[in-house]
Amino acid sequence: MTPFKVHLIRSGNVSDEFYDEVASLLRQFPGPMNFVTDANYEKFLLEEDEIQEETTSRSRFFKADEVHYEEMESLQEFHLSKDYSYPREIRVASWESLFGICRRYRKKNKLSPDERIVLLTELNNEHNWFSAADTNGENNFFVHSDQWEFFLDSENRFPVAYLIATGILKKMVFNSYTSLNMAIHHSPKGCISDFCENKREIILKMRTADICSDCMQAINNKGINRDLLSQCFQIMEHIRTQLLFRERFEMLQLPSRIAITPGREPITFIDMGNSQLRLAPLEKAVFILFLKNPEGLYFNRLSEHREQLQEIYMTVGHNLTLANLNNTLDDVTNPMENRLSEIVSKMRNKFSRHVGEEMAEHYAIDGQRGERKKIKLDRSLVVWDDSAYQAE
Numbered sequence: 001m002t003p004f005k006v007h008l009i010r011s012g013n014v015s016d017e018f019y020d021e022v023a024s025l026l027r028q029f030p031g032p033m034n035f036v037t038d039a040n041y042e043k044f045l046l047e048e049d050e051i052q053e054e055t056t057s058r059s060r061f062f063k064a065d066e067v068h069y070e071e072m073e074s075l076q077e078f079h080l081s082k083d084y085s086y087p088r089e090i091r092v093a094s095w096e097s098l099f100g101i102c103r104r105y106r107k108k109n110k111l112s113p114d115e116r117i118v119l120l121t122e123l124n125n126e127h128n129w130f131s132a133a134d135t136n137g138e139n140n141f142f143v144h145s146d147q148w149e150f151f152l153d154s155e156n157r158f159p160v161a162y163l164i165a166t167g168i169l170k171k172m173v174f175n176s177y178t179s180l181n182m183a184i185h186h187s188p189k190g191c192i193s194d195f196c197e198n199k200r201e202i203i204l205k206m207r208t209a210d211i212c213s214d215c216m217q218a219i220n221n222k223g224i225n226r227d228l229l230s231q232c233f234q235i236m237e238h239i240r241t242q243l244l245f246r247e248r249f250e251m252l253q254l255p256s257r258i259a260i261t262p263g264r265e266p267i268t269f270i271d272m273g274n275s276q277l278r279l280a281p282l283e284k285a286v287f288i289l290f291l292k293n294p295e296g297l298y299f300n301r302l303s304e305h306r307e308q309l310q311e312i313y314m315t316v317g318h319n320l321t322l323a324n325l326n327n328t329l330d331d332v333t334n335p336m337e338n339r340l341s342e343i344v345s346k347m348r349n350k351f352s353r354h355v356g357e358e359m360a361e362h363y364a365i366d367g368q369r370g371e372r373k374k375i376k377l378d379r380s381l382v383v384w385d386d387s388a389y390q391a392e
């Protein structure tokens with residue numbers, strides 16, 4: 001099968017970090033889908049009159065419309081018995097407006113019909129779907145990138161990546177809304193085709209990461225390429241692993257093991273499907289320094305450990321000249337400078353975004369003011385991936 005590009009684009013409030021996280025998650029799994037971000041990191045905006053400010057209700061917020069399914073039997077009453085929290089004010093765009101961004105992008109960049117465009121948007125949409133394919137039949141999609149905390153206990157990149165990969169697959173199998181209507185499951189069975197009218201049901205299909213036998217039959221009938229199917233399954237499986245690990249962490253409070261490899265290699269979270277987190281060289285050096293000093297270090301006495309920090313820094317693949325290296329180490333170890341605190345707080349953010357705030361507590365450098373700062377992680381969960389890193 002000829003590989004094709006999947007252009008990930010975004011609307012106004014989707015951050016650079018999130019945009020990169022989604023792209024790098026998807027790129028971990030090579031295959032015919034080739035995920036690319038916009039070369040200029042552009043953010044596409046809607047006109048203010050294209051966005052409706054709405055006050056929503058609980059039952060409205062958790063319910064997806066089935067406007068495209070008028071011909072079907074009416075569904076069971078929609079019930080939401082639990083007292084879930086939800087945002088009161090939401091900003092809503094029409095499907096036409098959202099797909100309009102994709103259509104203009106396609107035209108402007110002269111993309112072939114085979115190339116996919118996926119708009120990540122923080123906006124709610126008129127039919128309150130998590131994601132949808134363009135109603136005009138083009139290979140355009142949008143995925144809602146926000147408000148996932150009301151549905152799942154995970155970082156937003158996981159459901160978003162799931163919906164991107166399975167959305168592309170579903171469009172290939174059921175290429176029109178008419179055939180999608182025929183195939184969709186109104187009672188959830190943990191399949192990519194679950195409709196999730198009750199939007200809280202979405203967790204089921206992500207935890208199951210499966211495709212039911214009816215849908216597999218449809219996939220076979222369409223002759224969907226095996227490599228594409230395998231790429232999609234790998235992405236689904238990765239996300240499932242992440243979600244289950246989070247749930248287990250909630251119960252057991254056991255964080256993931258991490259592997260530390262020399263050079264510019266990212267930190268690997270072994271028990272989370274080997275997910276990878278990249279730290280800047282200096283961040284990585286500070287992280288390793290604190291890992292190697294489990295009893296903790298005083299921020300204002302870091303100069304006493306300058307030699308050890310330098311040694312570690314030499315192993316993490318920086319590209320500084322000796323003079324710059326000295327300056328950098330001076331800054332970091334100078335108690336009058338704020339550099340160390342900045343690095344530490346940046347790292348905490350990165351860990352939080354990667355594994356969630358609660359689990360991040362185990363990897364962050366922390367401690368009371370004026371006392372030793374340390375990393376809480378049980379050191380038996382650290383795998384030093386090279387002899388260069390034998391613990392002293």
Ligand SMILES: [Zn+2]
Pocket residue numbers: 185191192193194211212213214215216
């Ligand atoms: Zn199915």
